[in-house]
Amino acid sequence: MRIKTVALFSMIALVVVVGSVWSINQEPGDKVTKAAIMRLKLEPAKKILEGITLGDFQAVRKNAEQIRLLTLDESWMLVQTDDYRQQTKNFERSLNLLNRMCDEKDIEGVTLAYMQVTMRCVECHQRMRDLRK
Numbered sequence: 001m002r003i004k005t006v007a008l009f010s011m012i013a014l015v016v017v018v019g020s021v022w023s024i025n026q027e028p029g030d031k032v033t034k035a036a037i038m039r040l041k042l043e044p045a046k047k048i049l050e051g052i053t054l055g056d057f058q059a060v061r062k063n064a065e066q067i068r069l070l071t072l073d074e075s076w077m078l079v080q081t082d083d084y085r086q087q088t089k090n091f092e093r094s095l096n097l098l099n100r101m102c103d104e105k106d107i108e109g110v111t112l113a114y115m116q117v118t119m120r121c122v123e124c125h126q127r128m129r130d131l132r133k
């Protein structure tokens, strides 16, 4: 009984030690930065809507460009799958469309492209959630 208890505690201690070494290797700060980078998409996305409502094409374009730059950051490729790369490509295509509509000063086109961009945000996040199930 005693030996079993000691063995049990040693096991727990081992798991704790291995666990903490594991989490050090995982670099928790790394995760925070990636989440922060992902969050950065939200502000320009909101500002695009603001730009649209004000008819300010320059503001829309500037913020679309900001989001596009984020996709070029290495942290964007959090997930290394073909599907994620495809989602990213679709997303970039919608952002390009948004830019083109801005250049043409086509407010309806801009609005539709913005909706397409938003659909891509939701689509990619939904896929991430499905993968986690």
Ligand code: HEC
Residues within 6 Å of the ligand: 035, 036, 038, 039, 041, 042, 045, 067, 078, 079, 084, 087, 088, 091, 117, 118, 120, 121, 122, 124, 125, 128, 129
């Ligand atoms: C190609 C995939 C993809 C697209 C497109 C995408 N995201 Fe994300 N987003 C992610 C991933 C991966 C995460 C990390 C969290 C996760 O695993 O769910 C994330 C997380 C987030 C988060 C949460 C960050 C946190 O604090 O956890 C926000 C906010 C966000 N994205 C906003 C947006 C917005 C706004 C758009 C569209 C303008 C967008 N995303 C488009 C992949 C994507």
